[in-house]
Each structure stands twice: as structure tokens, then as C-alpha cells.
Amino acid sequence: MNAPLRRLSVLVILMFVALMGGATWVQYFQASSLNADSRNVRTLYRDHGQDRGPIVVAGEPVAYSEPVDDPFGFQRVYADGPLYAPVTGWYGLYQATGMERAAHTVLNGTDDSLLLSRVRTLFTGAEQGGGSVELTIDPAAQQAAWDALDGRRGAAVAIDPRTGAILAMVSRPSYDPNALAAHSSADADAAYTGLLEDEGDPLFNRTIGGNLYAPGSTFKLIDLAMLLETGDYDPETEIEAPTEYLLPGTQDTMLRNPGGGTCGGETVTLEYALQVSCNTPFAMLAVEHGDDALREQAEAFGFGEPLDVPMSVTPSRFPADPDPAQTAMSAIGQFDVRVTPLQMAMVSAAVANDGDVMRPYLIATERGPDLQVTARTEPEVFAEPISASTAATMRDLMVNVVANGTGSPAQISGVQVAGKTGTAETGSDEDVAPDAWFTAFAPADDPQIAVAVVVEDGGAYGEEGTGASVAAPVARQIIQAVLAE
Amino acid sequence: MATVAPSRIRTGRAAEVWLLLLAVALGVGGYALVGLNTGDALPEDFGRYALILAGVAVVLHLVVRWRARYADPLLVPLVLALNGIGLAIIHRIDIGMTARGIPFAAGPRQLMWTALGAVLAAAVIIALRDHRTLRRYTFTAMVAGLVLLVLPMTPGLGVNRNGAQLWIEVGPLSFQPAEIAKILLAIFFAGYLVTNRDVLTLAGPKILGLQLPRVRDLGPLLLAWAVAIGVLVVERDLGTSLLFFGLFVAMLYVATERASWIIIGLLMFAAGALLAVNLFPHVADRFDIWLNALDSDIYNREFGGSGQLVRGLFGLALGGLMGAGWGEGFPHLTTHANSDFIVSALGEELGLTGLIAILLIYLVLAQRGLRMAIGVRDGFGKLLASGLAFTLAFQCFVVVGGVTRLIPLTGLTMPFMAAGGSSLVANWIIIGLLVRISDSSRRPAAEGGGEVVGAETARIALSTQNEGTGKGPDGAARPRRRGGTSAAVYDTADDVPRVPANDAHDQDDDDDQHTEVVERP
Incomplete structure (x- = not known):
């Protein structure tokens, strides 16, 4: 009976090898997909039961985890919830958004950069904490933008044109992330449903996403860049500026200037056309140069380009195949041109930074649980849309817009501000108030900040000036807040 | 005869002491860590727990020294380690469930069962001076074993738990008779086969190079098969059915040395199981769950869904390579985490590393059982030891295989670990028997x-x-x-x-x- 016994013991060994293989399959090879399964409550408990690292603005945590006595163990708290909500997002039981999502692996300590720290805890037996994320946000600029947009729908974003660091990112209306991070899923669900149904779309981060905006006359900066880059134009070039421009290919569709009047004569200088934001000259020149030239210029500024800051930014877009009439409308930031405020701030930033767009970013440094810096964002060039000389010319023209033109509400005594206004019609109906735009940088001779502001329904139909008077002061207050430091 | 062995015989008793110390340390250490990691203090009954575990070690060691001094020194320490780790994880799940608002106290009961099991194992070692005595009760064992096996099918007595009709309930006591039945049936098979192995070895026709047994000798195999399929269909439990049939085929093979028995047995079982799958929806459900556990409609099915299995897999996945650590996982999120799914609880907290270590303990235990079967001199002892050792290994295979989706999930419990008195006591009795057989196997x-x-x-x-x-x-x-x-x-x-x-x-x-x-x- 011993021969079969020996064979039986081999069989038993094989059975156990199979079991070890099965366990290895589940616990090693399948583990990550099982952990990521949406039905896996354990992942929730683990992540929420952990001392998640803070999101820090200027040394103060704006999002942090607090020990609580519930099955999860830690509650995410947002210190100044609505103010920073577009940046932080929220960390809920079933969903994480914004920075909480984008920097999740750093915050929960599983990022590759924290490997060393994890190996250490393996030996010391200490609990692996989360890393922290320090943002580039300037709290003064953030607060100024928040206050200036009070009671209105809109967005403001400010970047440092020299580095791409995002200094302010405000979207209104906002929401309280604390309600969405509640551990009672009934409460959190109710809050979430309420916010989803809110017609003000408070959950949108309007600076980088949402439904995007028509840029209106701020798009003329891209027209201008395209024209100057051809080398055939300078600020003194006289260009046609009729009161009405019959859109090519149409019977009677007229494109008019803001206010419907003339724009200072049959021909005007390029400088003057930008100063008062004439529509007809830019539309005609766009048709003359064609939609491809305009699209190329727009894409050079970053249109259509994926970008993560680290939250992903919805790419701005220029229509793919417009007819000449549509090209004319696109040139004044209407038709199907759609942009994010961040994209328009990047246009100003390119002018401010000698023609180079720096890659925008929100995370200045990442630190491990031991507060050692594990990653630091190095500024890098994102795009080179215009030459330095074009940038210099555009700067002068934008300074002129604020000093003598539609941008006057952005004037700051003692500081040269360069900017461009915009009033974007959101429908053909004259009852719908257009969105008011302003993008700028300052000081013009030593740029430290580039901003873009949009105020929804802030303008008056056909009135460029009213839009400017709504959006430009917001930009001014942000600039003042940054320059005051 | 008169020659005295020139060198001193190693009984292994000293090694056993050290191994017992290690085993107790594993259990007590795990128990302490559960308390420290969940409540920053030692568990309330830590002293009692440590005392009982150490007491079991001391008592069994002394009994073995006294009555079976040549017994395999690995058996008791290996089992005690498993039992101790099992107690720690059961206590850990008590804490987890209580924190969820569902008061659980399986730990103290399991501790009591551990003591009882060890006492019974000691009693077996003391009372049973020679395992061959059991051969006299071959047919008594058969009758008792079959009765126990079919007992849960009795209306009014059997209870359905988790879809398996495996339990009987008398007043406040519940009991899983199949656990005791497997010992009795192993005794019966050993006795029966040692007597009839010669007949069963008789050559029948030769087909495809395989020496088949005579058709008329298929009777016992057919009977075992019928009972196994009956258990599968009526008690709705593939595990017990597999265990019982596997035990029989393995012992038949050891007795006759004919591979054809195994092949015929496996084919018959596969055919029967296939038939059952097609005829009975509850058996089909089990297969469905096994093959498509992660499908959302199977996962969400209200009854007979894969939710429990998948939550167990989530637990294993969370454990990963190194495990969450004692008390640091969420094993209590899986239903029946302290019995059917104790393996996923262990995998979650101790990781793949810990789980493989535990599997190795079982493997060594089973291998020692088979080794003593080779060493022991009588056929009955060989068959009994190999049958018991094989059941242990096979039961592990069925349980762990079910939890890791190697095979369909069944209602068997992990020997020595899962919460449940009948299983623990029955398995301790098996260890008592194995100690007895190993003593005569290793005796100079x-x-x-x-x-x-x-x-x-x-x-x-x-x-x-x-x-x-x-x-x-x-x-x-x-x-x-x-x-x-x-x-x-x-x-x-x-x-x-x-x-x-x-x-x-x-x-x-x-x-x-x-x-x-x-x-x-």
C-alpha cells in the first residue's frame, strides 16, 4: 500500500500548490482590479479610515482629515470650503473630485514617490500616513476674486506668467465640500442631488471646465497675434472699419460694431481697432486670412491641447470647418468658439512672458508623511505661440486698451495694466444679457500676474463698455491683491 | 528480538516542547495584536486565552509523553498553531461585527470548544491503546456514519443554513454531523477495504491499457457514489459530497493500488455532478457563481448571488502580499467571515504571505499523516491514517479552493480554524487518532x-x-x-x-x- 500512499502525498502537494497559486492569483495579480472595483466597500473604508494628507495653501491646510469616532475613523474637513471648492473638489464616500482626485495617490500615501516611506513603515510598524500637497494658490488673490464675484455667476483665474503657477481659481456659485464628504451617505447623496439640480451648476469648475464660454472680443487678441505674426501689420497699419459688414455668402446678415455705430471712420489703425474693440475690421481680416490661419494661431496658444493642472482642463476649441461667414463670427469670439477662462489667461500670460506660455500648475510641492519634499513642480514652457516682438507689440496695444479704451475700469494708479475686454453674446435673443469678459496682466513692464475673468450675463446687449465695467474691476481687484504683497 | 538499539531512540518529545512554545506564541501573539490594534489594549480575556492555550499545550504534551511517546512531535504543535491563529481571527471578527452594531461573541465559545477538543484528543490517546481496536467497530462505524450523514436530511431536525442542509438542531444545540461522520466513515472504509481489498483488486477487463476492476465489484463504489450524490442534491452541499466521495476513492486507491478506481470514481462523480447541475437550480447557481462571480447581475442577485464570495475576494485583494495586519483589515464585511470565509479573513489581515504560511502548516500536517501511514505496519492503520490525513488536506483544498474561486464554493469549514464546535472537536479527535497511529508507526x-x-x-x-x-x-x-x-x-x-x-x-x-x-x- 505504500506506493499509492506516496502518490497520494504527491497529489496532496499538488493540491496545495494549486491553492497557493489560487491565492496568489487573487491576492497579487487580481488585487488591483478587485481593489478598484466600484462595489468594493473595503477600499472606501481603507481610504477613509486613513489619515489622508492635507491640501495646503500658503502653509494653512484647506483640506485635512480629522479623527472621528465612526466606522471610518477619519473625516475630511474643508476649512474654507466654498472658497477653495473648485480647487480641492471633495473626497466623498463614493466619489472624489478636483485635487482630491487628481492627487489621490499622494494624499493617501500610495504614490510611487512615497515608496521609500512605505518601506520604512513596513519595518517600523508605524502607520503609513498620507502625503501632503502644497498649492500655488495665493490666498489673497483667491479671496479677492471670490469677493469680487460675490452674488454673480462667473469665474476668475490668475496665473503667474513667468512660471505658470496658478494664483487664483474661483468659480461661482460654489458649494460646500464638507456636505459632500459627509460619512452619512444619505446626507451626502441629498447634498449632491441638490447641487446637481441647482440651475446655477455650482459643481462646475468654470475656470477649467463646465460648459465653457464664448470668448467674445477677448478673442481679438488671437486675431491680433495672427496678424502681427504675418509681419505685414504694425499698430499703425490702417485697416478697413465699416459700420456694417455683410457676412460673405449671406443675403443680409450684417455684422456690426459694438453699439452699432461707426468705429472711428472708414479706416482705423490696428491700435485703435483694438482700443475700442471694433468688430468689422477683425472680422474682415479673418475672412481675408482664412480660418486655418486663425485656428493655427489659436492652437498655438493651447486650444485643443489636453492639459492637466493636475485636474484635467477641458480643451478650448475653434470651429473645425467654418464657412467665411462663420470665420468672421469666430474672429470676434462668437459662433462655435469656446474657451475656458484659464485658456484666456494663458493668452495674456504669453504676451506678458515674451511670447511663451508656461505650463499652468496648481501643485507647488508634494511632501511625504514625514514632511520631506518628494516632488517639486519645475516651471516649463507649454507653448510658444508668438515671437517676443509680437508679444512686445501686443503688450503696448493692450496697455493702450486699459489706458485709453474699453478696459479703463481696470486702471490701477501707479501700475500699468495691459488688458482686453470682451462681451460674448450667448444667444441671438436680445433679451439674454451677454457674458462679460476681461483678461489682463500687470505690471506691463514687469508682469507678475495674468488674469481672466468672466461674469455670466454681466454685460448689456451690444454694449462692449458695460461688459468691461463688470469684469474688469474683478480683474483689477485680483491684480491689486497680488501686487500688494 | 533481543537486540537493543545501540543508539538512543529520538522520540522527538524535546522538539515538541519547542514547537509547542512557538505555536502558543503564534496564537497568543495574534490575539494580543488584535486587541492592541483595534482597541490599544490587550483583549479583556487575554489572560484566560493565554492560559487555556498554554494549558492545552502542556496537557497534550504530558499525555503524549505518557501514552504515546513515539508520536510524531509535529502533530500537536501544528494543530495548536492553527487553532490559536483561528481563535485570534475569530476574536478579531467579533470585534469588527460588534463595531458594526451586531454583537458577536464567537471567540469565548470557540475557546471552550478548543479546550473540549483537546480534552477529547487526550482522551483518545489515553483510552485507545491500539488503533487496531477500532477495526472491530467497522460496521458499527458505517451505520453510525451513514446515519449522521443523512441526519440533516431528516425533516424537523435538519436546518438549512446559507442554502446548505448541513446542520441539525436539538433545542439550543446545533451540530454539523458530517464532521463526526467523516471520522466514522474513515474507520469504516479502512476496516472494510483492508478486508476486501483482495477482491477489489481482482482483475477485470483491460481497456485502453487500463486494468479495470470486475463489474460485480463496483457495488461499494456505486453505493458511495449514490450517497455522495444524494448528499449533493438533498443537503445542497457540494463540499460534504466531495469530501465523502474523495475520502472513499482515495482510500480505495490506497487499498487496491488501482488507478482505474480513481478514474472511474472521478468520472462517476463528474457525471453525477453534471446531472445535478442540470436538474437542480440550486446546484447550478453554485456553478454560476463560481464561473461568473463578478458579473453584476449575479453579484446583485438577492438569493444565491455571488456577493459573499466577491466580498471575500475583495478582502483577499485588500490583504495583498503583506496583509493589513491583525485588526487592521475589514474581514467583518464578509458574511460568515469567521466560519466559511475565515480564509479570506486571514488572507486580508495576514496577506498572501500569512495565508501561504498557514497553507504550509496544513500541508505539513497532511504529509505527516501520510508519512505515518507509510511507516505504520498494519493495513488498517495505513488506511485509517491516510484516510484521515487526506480528508484534512482535501477539506482544506475544497474550502480554500472555493474562497479563491479555484473550484465552486461549498459549505465546508476550515479544519481547526473556522468557528464551530462540531468541526473543531471532530478534528481534534482526528489528531488524537493520528497521534495514536504515529506512535505505533514511529515506535522502534x-x-x-x-x-x-x-x-x-x-x-x-x-x-x-x-x-x-x-x-x-x-x-x-x-x-x-x-x-x-x-x-x-x-x-x-x-x-x-x-x-x-x-x-x-x-x-x-x-x-x-x-x-x-x-x-x-
Whole structure:
């Protein structure tokens, strides 16, 4: 009976090898997909039961985890919830958004950069904490933008044109992330449903996403860049500026200037056309140069380009195949041109930074649980849309817009501000108030900040000036807040 | 006979002491860590727990020293380690469930069962001086085993838990009779097969190079198969059915050395299981869950869904390579985490590393069981030891395989670990039996000769000599290797040296069966 016994013991060994293989399959090879399964409550408990690292603005945590006595163990708290909500997002039981999502692996300590720290805890037996994320946000600029947009729908974003660091990112209306991070899923669900149904779309981060905006006359900066880059134009070039421009290919569709009047004569200088934001000259020149030239210029500024800051930014877009009439409308930031405020701030930033767009970013440094810096964002060039000389010319023209033109509400005594206004019609109906735009940088001779502001329904139909008077002061207050430091 | 072994025989008792210390440390350490990691303090009954575990170690060690001093020194420490780790994880799940608002106190009960199990194992070692005594109860064991096996099918007595009709309930006591049945049936199979192995070995037709048994000898296999399929269908439990049938086929193979039995058995079982899948929806459900566990409609099915299995897998995944650590996972999120899914709880908190370590403990335990079967001299002992050891391994395979989706999930419990008195006590009894068999397996020939075996052998030798040239009742066809059932004496090559002593190592002691036959009028 011993021969079969020996064979039986081999069989038993094989059975156990199979079991070890099965366990290895589940616990090693399948583990990550099982952990990521949406039905896996354990992942929730683990992540929420952990001392998640803070999101820090200027040394103060704006999002942090607090020990609580519930099955999860830690509650995410947002210190100044609505103010920073577009940046932080929220960390809920079933969903994480914004920075909480984008920097999740750093915050929960599983990022590759924290490997060393994890190996250490393996030996010391200490609990692996989360890393922290320090943002580039300037709290003064953030607060100024928040206050200036009070009671209105809109967005403001400010970047440092020299580095791409995002200094302010405000979207209104906002929401309280604390309600969405509640551990009672009934409460959190109710809050979430309420916010989803809110017609003000408070959950949108309007600076980088949402439904995007028509840029209106701020798009003329891209027209201008395209024209100057051809080398055939300078600020003194006289260009046609009729009161009405019959859109090519149409019977009677007229494109008019803001206010419907003339724009200072049959021909005007390029400088003057930008100063008062004439529509007809830019539309005609766009048709003359064609939609491809305009699209190329727009894409050079970053249109259509994926970008993560680290939250992903919805790419701005220029229509793919417009007819000449549509090209004319696109040139004044209407038709199907759609942009994010961040994209328009990047246009100003390119002018401010000698023609180079720096890659925008929100995370200045990442630190491990031991507060050692594990990653630091190095500024890098994102795009080179215009030459330095074009940038210099555009700067002068934008300074002129604020000093003598539609941008006057952005004037700051003692500081040269360069900017461009915009009033974007959101429908053909004259009852719908257009969105008011302003993008700028300052000081013009030593740029430290580039901003873009949009105020929804802030303008008056056909009135460029009213839009400017709504959006430009917001930009001014942000600039003042940054320059005051 | 008179020669005394020149070198001192190693009994392994000193090694056993160290291993027991290690085993107790594993259990007590795990128990302490559960308390420290969940509540920053030692568990309330830590002292009692440590005392009982240490007490079990001391008592069993002393009993083994006293009554089975040549027993395998690995058996008790391995089992105690498993039992201790099991207690720690059960306590951990008590804490987790209580924190969820569902008061659980399986730990103290399991501790009590541990003590009882160890006492019974000690009782087996003390009371059963020679495992061959059990052979007298071959048919009693069969009847009792079958009754126990079908007991849960009895209306009014059997209870359905988690879809399996495996339990009986009498008043406040509930009991899983299949656990005890497996011991009784192992005794029965061993007794039956050692008597009838010669008939079963008789050659039948040869097909495709495979020596098939005679058709008329298929009776017992058919019966076992029918019972196994009956269990599968009526008790709705593939595990018990597999365990029972696996035990029978494995022992049949050991007894007859015919691979054809295994192949026929497996084919029959597969055919029966396939039929059951097609005829009975609850069996089909189990297969469905196994194959498509992660499908959302199967996961979300209200009854017979894969939710429990998948939550177990989530637990294993969370554990990963190194595990969450004692008390740091969420094993209590899986239903029945302390019984059917104790493996996923262990995998979650101790990781793949810990789980593999535990599997290795089981593997070593089973291998020691099979090793002692090779060493022991009598056929009954060989069959019983291998049957018991194989059940242990097979039960592990079925449980862990079910939890890791290697095979369909079943209702079996992890031996020595899962919460549940019947299983724990039954398995401790098995260890008592194995200690007893290993003692006679490892006992040096000289000393053995002076004791039980010697006397027995002498008696056998005498009676066989008296029978002289007696013929087997089945005088016609003579088996390949041995004589007929009562003709062991023909097997002279093996048996001759038995008269002076039983120092021949690889000898079968079938003849005491023969003696009985002879003595019976």
C-alpha cells in the first residue's frame, strides 16, 4: 500500500500548490482590479479610515482629515470650503473630485514617490500616513476674486506668467465640500442631488471646465497675434472699419460694431481697432486670412491641447470647418468658439512672458508623511505661440486698451495694466444679457500676474463698455491683491 | 528480538516542547495584536486565552509523553498553531461585527470548544491503546456514519443554513454531523477495504491499457457514489459530497493500488455532478457563481448571488502580499467571515504571505499523516491514517479552493480554524487518532516487540501456523499479490519474518483480520 500512499502525498502537494497559486492569483495579480472595483466597500473604508494628507495653501491646510469616532475613523474637513471648492473638489464616500482626485495617490500615501516611506513603515510598524500637497494658490488673490464675484455667476483665474503657477481659481456659485464628504451617505447623496439640480451648476469648475464660454472680443487678441505674426501689420497699419459688414455668402446678415455705430471712420489703425474693440475690421481680416490661419494661431496658444493642472482642463476649441461667414463670427469670439477662462489667461500670460506660455500648475510641492519634499513642480514652457516682438507689440496695444479704451475700469494708479475686454453674446435673443469678459496682466513692464475673468450675463446687449465695467474691476481687484504683497 | 538499539531512540518529545512554545506564541501573539490594534489594549480575556492555550499545550504534551511517546512531535504543535491563529481571527471578527452594531461573541465559545477538543484528543490517546481496536467497530462505524450523514436530511431536525442542509438542531444545540461522520466513515472504509481489498483488486477487463476492476465489484463504489450524490442534491452541499466521495476513492486507491478506481470514481462523480447541475437550480447557481462571480447581475442577485464570495475576494485583494495586519483589515464585511470565509479573513489581515504560511502548516500536517501511514505496519492503520490525513488536506483544498474561486464554493469549514464546535472537536479527535497511529508507526521495532504489537503478532503467528495450509474461501481466483482473504500465509515472502518479531519495516499486518476470520466459528 505504500506506493499509492506516496502518490497520494504527491497529489496532496499538488493540491496545495494549486491553492497557493489560487491565492496568489487573487491576492497579487487580481488585487488591483478587485481593489478598484466600484462595489468594493473595503477600499472606501481603507481610504477613509486613513489619515489622508492635507491640501495646503500658503502653509494653512484647506483640506485635512480629522479623527472621528465612526466606522471610518477619519473625516475630511474643508476649512474654507466654498472658497477653495473648485480647487480641492471633495473626497466623498463614493466619489472624489478636483485635487482630491487628481492627487489621490499622494494624499493617501500610495504614490510611487512615497515608496521609500512605505518601506520604512513596513519595518517600523508605524502607520503609513498620507502625503501632503502644497498649492500655488495665493490666498489673497483667491479671496479677492471670490469677493469680487460675490452674488454673480462667473469665474476668475490668475496665473503667474513667468512660471505658470496658478494664483487664483474661483468659480461661482460654489458649494460646500464638507456636505459632500459627509460619512452619512444619505446626507451626502441629498447634498449632491441638490447641487446637481441647482440651475446655477455650482459643481462646475468654470475656470477649467463646465460648459465653457464664448470668448467674445477677448478673442481679438488671437486675431491680433495672427496678424502681427504675418509681419505685414504694425499698430499703425490702417485697416478697413465699416459700420456694417455683410457676412460673405449671406443675403443680409450684417455684422456690426459694438453699439452699432461707426468705429472711428472708414479706416482705423490696428491700435485703435483694438482700443475700442471694433468688430468689422477683425472680422474682415479673418475672412481675408482664412480660418486655418486663425485656428493655427489659436492652437498655438493651447486650444485643443489636453492639459492637466493636475485636474484635467477641458480643451478650448475653434470651429473645425467654418464657412467665411462663420470665420468672421469666430474672429470676434462668437459662433462655435469656446474657451475656458484659464485658456484666456494663458493668452495674456504669453504676451506678458515674451511670447511663451508656461505650463499652468496648481501643485507647488508634494511632501511625504514625514514632511520631506518628494516632488517639486519645475516651471516649463507649454507653448510658444508668438515671437517676443509680437508679444512686445501686443503688450503696448493692450496697455493702450486699459489706458485709453474699453478696459479703463481696470486702471490701477501707479501700475500699468495691459488688458482686453470682451462681451460674448450667448444667444441671438436680445433679451439674454451677454457674458462679460476681461483678461489682463500687470505690471506691463514687469508682469507678475495674468488674469481672466468672466461674469455670466454681466454685460448689456451690444454694449462692449458695460461688459468691461463688470469684469474688469474683478480683474483689477485680483491684480491689486497680488501686487500688494 | 533481543537486540537493543545501540543508539538512543529520538522520540522527538524535546522538539515538541519547542514547537509547542512557538505555536502558543503564534496564537497568543495574534490575539494580543488584535486587541492592541483595534482597541490599544490587550483583549479583556487575554489572560484566560493565554492560559487555556498554554494549558492545552502542556496537557497534550504530558499525555503524549505518557501514552504515546513515539508520536510524531509535529502533530500537536501544528494543530495548536492553527487553532490559536483561528481563535485570534475569530476574536478579531467579533470585534469588527460588534463595531458594526451586531454583537458577536464567537471567540469565548470557540475557546471552550478548543479546550473540549483537546480534552477529547487526550482522551483518545489515553483510552485507545491500539488503533487496531477500532477495526472491530467497522460496521458499527458505517451505520453510525451513514446515519449522521443523512441526519440533516431528516425533516424537523435538519436546518438549512446559507442554502446548505448541513446542520441539525436539538433545542439550543446545533451540530454539523458530517464532521463526526467523516471520522466514522474513515474507520469504516479502512476496516472494510483492508478486508476486501483482495477482491477489489481482482482483475477485470483491460481497456485502453487500463486494468479495470470486475463489474460485480463496483457495488461499494456505486453505493458511495449514490450517497455522495444524494448528499449533493438533498443537503445542497457540494463540499460534504466531495469530501465523502474523495475520502472513499482515495482510500480505495490506497487499498487496491488501482488507478482505474480513481478514474472511474472521478468520472462517476463528474457525471453525477453534471446531472445535478442540470436538474437542480440550486446546484447550478453554485456553478454560476463560481464561473461568473463578478458579473453584476449575479453579484446583485438577492438569493444565491455571488456577493459573499466577491466580498471575500475583495478582502483577499485588500490583504495583498503583506496583509493589513491583525485588526487592521475589514474581514467583518464578509458574511460568515469567521466560519466559511475565515480564509479570506486571514488572507486580508495576514496577506498572501500569512495565508501561504498557514497553507504550509496544513500541508505539513497532511504529509505527516501520510508519512505515518507509510511507516505504520498494519493495513488498517495505513488506511485509517491516510484516510484521515487526506480528508484534512482535501477539506482544506475544497474550502480554500472555493474562497479563491479555484473550484465552486461549498459549505465546508476550515479544519481547526473556522468557528464551530462540531468541526473543531471532530478534528481534534482526528489528531488524537493520528497521534495514536504515529506512535505505533514511529515506535522502534525492539520496544514495540515488547509491547502491544509483540503480543498481538505472536497470537497471529500462532493461529496462522495452526491454520497451516488453509485455503481461502474464494479458492478460485487468487489475487495478484496476496492470497485470498484468509490466506495470508501464502504470502510467505512477507510473512515469514513476522514470526520472530515485527522488525520488518514495510510489513502489512493484514493477518489479524485473518485471525478474526479464523476464530469466528
